[in-house]
Amino acid sequence: MKSSTKLLRLWRINKAFLSRSQISILIKLATLSLFCLMVATSIGSYEIPLLQIMLGDAQLLQQIVLIEIRLPRVILSALVGAGLGVAGASLQGLFRNPLADPGLIGVSAGAALGAALFIVVGSGVTTGFIAGVFLLPIAAILGASFVIIMLYLLTQGFGHQGVTYMLLVGIAVNAIASVAIGILTFVSTDAELRGLMFWTMGSFGGVTWPVLLPAIFIILIAIFYLLPSARQLDIIQLGEPEAYRLGVNIKKLKYRIIFSSATAVGASVALSGMIGFVGLVVPHLARLIGGVNHNYLLPASALMGASLMITADLISRLVIQPAELPVGLITSAIGSPFFLWLIFRLRRP
Amino acid sequence: MTICTKEIFLSINGVEILKNVSLEINEGEILTILGPNGAGKSTIVNVLSGDITPQNGHTYYDERPIDSISIQERAFTRSVMSQIQPIVFDFSVKAIIQMGWLDRGYAAYSNDYEDAINKVIRECEVQDLVDRNFTHLSGGEQRRVCFARALLQLWRPSNSKEPRYLFLDEPTANLDLAHEIKILNLIKSKAEEGVGIVMVLHDLNLANRFSHRVVILKKGEVVGYGKPEVVLSEELLSSTYGLPINIDITSNIITYY
Secondary structure (H helix, E strand, C coil): CCCHHHHHHHHHHHHHHHCCCHHHHHHHHHHHHHHHHHHHHHCCCCCCCCHHHHHHCCCCHHHHHHHHHHHHHHHHHHHHHHHHHHHHHHHHHHHHHCCCCCCCHHHHHHHHHHHHHHHHHCCCCCCCCHHHHHHHHHHHHHHHHHHHHHHHHHHHHHHHHHHHHHHHHHHHHHHHHHHHHHHHHHHHCCCCCCCCCHHHHHHCCCCHHHHHHHHHHHHHHHHHHHHHHHHHHHHHHHHHHHHHCCCHHHHHHHHHHHHHHHHHHHHHHHHCCCCCHEEEEEHHHHHHHHHHHHHHHHHHHHHHHHHHHHHHHHHHHHHHCCCCCCHHHHHHHHHHHHHCCCHHHHHHE | EEEEEEEEEEEECCCCEEEEEEEECCCCCCEEEEEECCCCCCHHHHHHHHCCCEEEEEECCEEEEEHCCHHHHHHHHEEEECCCCCCCCCCEEEHHHCCCCHHHHHCCHHHHHHHHHHHHHHHCCCCCHCCHHHCCCCHHHHHHHHHHHHHHHCCCCCCCCCEEEEECCCCCCCCCCHHHHHHHHHHHHHHHHCCEEEEECCCCHHHHHHHHEEEEECCCEEEEEECCCHHHCHHHHHHHCCCCCCEECCCCECCCC
């Protein structure tokens, strides 16, 4: 009861700091994600006429493809996009660093390594079915948390040079993880450990409801746990000492951001591999169209991330039908030039 | 309410920063901290605001040790303005000022928000800056905006009797002459409203003119504490700064060059 009134109060405060134009942008973004969701559900190597299905006038095959294959895939891509978007925005806020993308700084790689290690080493331990479904994302979440905490400790020590060191650590962690995953995929005969391509480039293919449901649960909790920190993320931009004087419990905020972002990224990576640049591109686009305050930025990044990821997955399914491009290839194709542009922009005083 | 420190000893990395510092600040009073670089002036501000816990001695808000006061309640009682860190994202000036509007203040006086922020913007004369990007402002302009933020944090309805304190670490740094005097007059008028003020200044004449009491620090120790006309003597100032300092008796102007 107490926590629910507290949440309600936090929500009211957050709403008060949204401008009218930002609210209208959020509504437009929500509409866009819904539109993307509908389109992506109906288009593919097998066309599903949504209208006919809603009217109950569809063939059995169409229904099966929709419910068992298409829908879980589109929902997963939306969730992963939303999770990576919010995680990117929150990490950028916490680190006060516009280049903090879960992929670039090695958080996704940590998660992938955690997941791959669990599949190879730990799958024998898995007993119950339910536990197994949760244990894989948890292993990934642990991997991601480890990397974020390490980054935080490292960049603290380096003060204002933190930006550079964060990216360098990211390069190192990415390299370590890709070597380890590479070895694991070649050594392992386990059919469960998917190909190297899956981990490094990502894919939403082949997802099923039993795996998807816990992921929906985990990612949504992470997102909703991050949203109320918006105002504190704004205030921390003044610097940690200043935020502390304004009554922000820095330690609590750090834990909240670090573990929620790790959870969102970890669960995403466990199910769909590493998909780069979404956490970088999405928050920046959201800032460009609507502003930098996190009350707006966090939900906008979630909605925009969902739309972008659904679209990227749709493209990956359509370009070389009936085969598929890895979805990470598409996000990287969009993201890497954007990253370069950002670096050039940062170089300006 | 009275804020006081009792017998503060503080060392950082084995270096003694503060030695036996006891101070007291009352509501409506301006206490100015003077002293050479490295004397521990900013550290005292940090101890008073509760950022640093000294090895020995305590800061008390009335009889309550500061450790027993939640950081939210501290923020509601005192606001601090010190050197700012560079801001990375493109926040508008208004958004920066808004950060002084605490959640607790919001809960208590949500309807007064527009009035409060407009009053603060008017008082600090930052109307022309409000819609600009904070990172594009000059150092002095940024300072004035931060001062506005600190004032918004202390805004209360006019009938409020809640204690308020303002801690300012070099509030006039980077300001031109006109803005320096304006901000000091504003600080004075805040003191007249009942806000207790602690500020670190370098300009001895301004300290002399605007403070009710001054404290002079040298190497972490209090070497002078009391009314400026009593404490600010040629002898004490000269020995503190290691520089011949003269005070003109008729005009009461301090010169050192």
